[in-house]
Amino acid sequence: MKNQKTRRPGEVVFNAVLFAFSLFIFWQAYGISGFSSLSSAGTFPLAMSGIMIVTAASVLFRSMRLSVPQGGFAAFRREVLPPVVLIFSLFILAYSMAMKSLGFLAASFVFLLASIWFLERGRFSRALLLSIVSIVGVYIVFRLIFQVVLPEGIIPERAIAAAIGDFLKGGAKP
Amino acid sequence: MIDAFSYLFMSWLQPELLALTAIGTCAGIYIGAIPGLSVTMAVSILISFTFGWQVNHALALMNGIFMGGVYGGSRTAILLNIPGAPAAIATALDGYPLAKKGEAGNAIGLSTVMSVLGGFIGIIVLALAAPTVSEFAIKFQPRDYMLLAVMGILLVGSLSGESLAKGIFAGALGMLLGTVGLDPMTAEQRFTFGSVELMNGISPVALMIGLFGVSEALNQLHSLHLPAIRQRVDKIIPSLADVKKYLPLSLQTSAIGVFIGALPGTGGDIAALMAYDHAKRVTKEPEVPFGEGAKEGLVAPETANNAAVGGAYIPMLTLGIPGDAVTAIIIGALFIHGLNPGPLLLVQKPDMFWFTVGNLTLANIFLLIFGLTGIRIFTRIIECPKGVLLPLILLLSVVGAYSINNSVSDVWWMLGFGVLGYFMKFYGYQVGPVVLGIILSRLMDDNWRRAIISERDSVSDFFFNMLASPLSATLFAAIVLILISQTPFWKKFRAGGSAVPKNG
Numbered sequence: 001m002k003n004q005k006t007r008r009p010g011e012v013v014f015n016a017v018l019f020a021f022s023l024f025i026f027w028q029a030y031g032i033s034g035f036s037s038l039s040s041a042g043t044f045p046l047a048m049s050g051i052m053i054v055t056a057a058s059v060l061f062r063s064m065r066l067s068v069p070q071g072g073f074a075a076f077r078r079e080v081l082p083p084v085v086l087i088f089s090l091f092i093l094a095y096s097m098a099m100k101s102l103g104f105l106a107a108s109f110v111f112l113l114a115s116i117w118f119l120e121r122g123r124f125s126r127a128l129l130l131s132i133v134s135i136v137g138v139y140i141v142f143r144l145i146f147q148v149v150l151p152e153g154i155i156p157e158r159a160i161a162a163a164i165g166d167f168l169k170g171g172a173k174p
Numbered sequence: 175m176i177d178a179f180s181y182l183f184m185s186w187l188q189p190e191l192l193a194l195t196a197i198g199t200c201a202g203i204y205i206g207a208i209p210g211l212s213v214t215m216a217v218s219i220l221i222s223f224t225f226g227w228q229v230n231h232a233l234a235l236m237n238g239i240f241m242g243g244v245y246g247g248s249r250t251a252i253l254l255n256i257p258g259a260p261a262a263i264a265t266a267l268d269g270y271p272l273a274k275k276g277e278a279g280n281a282i283g284l285s286t287v288m289s290v291l292g293g294f295i296g297i298i299v300l301a302l303a304a305p306t307v308s309e310f311a312i313k314f315q316p317r318d319y320m321l322l323a324v325m326g327i328l329l330v331g332s333l334s335g336e337s338l339a340k341g342i343f344a345g346a347l348g349m350l351l352g353t354v355g356l357d358p359m360t361a362e363q364r365f366t367f368g369s370v371e372l373m374n375g376i377s378p379v380a381l382m383i384g385l386f387g388v389s390e391a392l393n394q395l396h397s398l399h400l401p402a403i404r405q406r407v408d409k410i411i412p413s414l415a416d417v418k419k420y421l422p423l424s425l426q427t428s429a430i431g432v433f434i435g436a437l438p439g440t441g442g443d444i445a446a447l448m449a450y451d452h453a454k455r456v457t458k459e460p461e462v463p464f465g466e467g468a469k470e471g472l473v474a475p476e477t478a479n480n481a482a483v484g485g486a487y488i489p490m491l492t493l494g495i496p497g498d499a500v501t502a503i504i505i506g507a508l509f510i511h512g513l514n515p516g517p518l519l520l521v522q523k524p525d526m527f528w529f530t531v532g533n534l535t536l537a538n539i540f541l542l543i544f545g546l547t548g549i550r551i552f553t554r555i556i557e558c559p560k561g562v563l564l565p566l567i568l569l570l571s572v573v574g575a576y577s578i579n580n581s582v583s584d585v586w587w588m589l590g591f592g593v594l595g596y597f598m599k600f601y602g603y604q605v606g607p608v609v610l611g612i613i614l615s616r617l618m619d620d621n622w623r624r625a626i627i628s629e630r631d632s633v634s635d636f637f638f639n640m641l642a643s644p645l646s647a648t649l650f651a652a653i654v655l656i657l658i659s660q661t662p663f664w665k666k667f668r669a670g671g672s673a674v675p676k677n678g
Binding site for chain 1: 223226337339340342343346347349350353357359360362363364365388392395396398559560561562564565566568569570572573576577580582585586589593596597600601618619622623626627631633
């Protein structure tokens with residue numbers, strides 16, 4: 001990565017966005033308490049956003065002096081955001097949105113199954129087996145051992161766990 | 175004194191703590207070894223799961239993971255030429271050539287013993303130096319804390335990234351993110367944009383999981399299908415002659431490790447590279463040239479990165495300033511547990527300190543045990559395909575972020591930072607300074623204001639008194655030196671000498 005001669009696809013745009021963001025934040029920081037005193041609530045944010053502006057500008061300037069990469073937008077799509085990254089990100093997004101309504105168990109299971117199947121491009125049965133094993137492992141470690149509270153959703157896991165508990169207790173008695 | 179001893183051996187005697195340390199160390203070795211999993215990732219996800227626990231239990235697990243993880247990276251570096259963790263980059267340079275010659279077992283054994291040795295030296299220095307530093311730290315003025323924090327951010331920014339400007343930008347961004355919410359001194363709103371949720375600030379844990387977990391997992395998608403290489407592994411236990419032969423070198427490199435680890439902001443990865451450089455300079459006639467399987471090139475980084483663990487705890491426990499990224503996360507955990515790391519921690523809670531020292535020692539012993547056994551199972555597990563590993567990391571990240579406050583909005587923050595981190599890494603920005611920044615933000619803001627209030631808002635008095643106090647002046651000089659060392663002028667000046675290799 002050192003001493004690069006050509007810039008990476010999209011590099012100038014990213015640096016420009018960071019620079020614009022720094023300017024916006026500086027303006028917001030000024031809004032907190034202006035330049036009223038050196039010990040006001042706004043001083044530290046102003047200083048930090050000022051540093052961000054200076055450094056972002058220097059990075060932007062330097063990246064603009066590098067030669068333009070070959071390939072244009074196609075190169076950006078290939079190197080920075082290949083389809084696998086985009087699709088997997090969409091999976092994550094869908095998973096995060098579904099977790100509340102579907103519940104942890106159902107949403108995680110579907111997420112694992114879909115993404116392992118997609119990433120491994122293997123047999124469906126193998127992905128199914130791997131997701132079941134993983135989800136059982138995660139459930140035991142986090143829900144039962146760490147006692148993390150997770151959204152329950154459509155699968156009444158507590159009722160099932162209680163039923164299993166009752167069954168085991170019942171089974172233990174003669 | 176008796177009290178100190180009872181705390182020192184607390185985790186040795188309580189079965190629960192003993193088990194947690196063992197699990198942590200063992201898990202740490204695998205986490206460090208599996209490319210795609212990292213200690214920072216694991217510890218940041220763990221914070222959200224363990225904050226309901228007693229603090230000692232949570233610490234025992236994290237200490238174990240830290241110790242094991244720093245070492246674990248060396249195994250994949252030796253076996254696959256893929257450093258499992260940044261701290262093992264230097265190990266791969268000579269470790270992999272050794273494995274290609276069929277000496278993988280020997281290399282792993284030697285690196286284990288040397289890691290443990292380095293670890294012990296780090297812990298001894300921690301136990302001896304921390305109380306002194308802490309006594310000294312009580313005399314620190316707000317100004318000095320501010321300067322130390324600046325120095326930490328600068329060190330991380332300058333040593334680990336592509337350019338100093340990018341490092342400073344990342345650090346400033348982190349500190350700015352730390353100011354979001356109600357100002358702790360005046361309760362004024364900062365960057366809240368009228369949202370009630372933002373008044374509580376941005377959760378540092380969500381930020382850490384996003385930057386270390388999600389962005390790293392997305393990055394790994396680029397190298398999904400790397401073929402696995404198999405190595406012959408036998409005869410793990412190293413010969414006594416080898417250990418004796420490299421003892422003098424390992425003591426020197428351990429010292430480098432502790433020192434680098436103790437500097438705020440710099441950790442095992444930089445320590446390992448510096449130690450490798452040192453070994454190259456002091457070894458006049460290596461049996462095998464460096465880069466082709468010299469054992470010196472294996473011993474140096476491995477002792478240094480584990481010695482840096484003990485070192486990194488020194489500023490964390492005595493000043494409240496993290497020694498590296500992992501201790502930054504552990505500080506976050508201590509805050510959540512209601513503890514306030516700083517010069518008074520050793521006075522008010524000596525139990526915490528001695529517990530940590532004893533627990534790290536225990537983790538180091540487990541490291542020796544797990545490091546020299548179970549190598550066959552190990553080679554199976556690290557072949558776990560990324561297509562299975564990455565969805566699991568994402569699953570744990572989402573669950574971890576959710577369980578911080580049982581709220582979905584933390585998940586969105588985490589994903590947002592994950593995407594930001596993905597692009598930052600791609601364009602050569604480091605994410606470490608961002609995390610250090612958000613942790614140090616409050617400390618810097620508070621201490622700057624205290625310092626300037628005590629000077630009645632006069633900048634000239636501030637500078638005059640800073641230069642008049644020996645401590646502040648030294649810190650200030652160090653900061654100026656770091657800045658100058660990054661200028662093109664200085665680099666040209668030094669071009670003749672041997673440059674320290676950097677991770678890109």
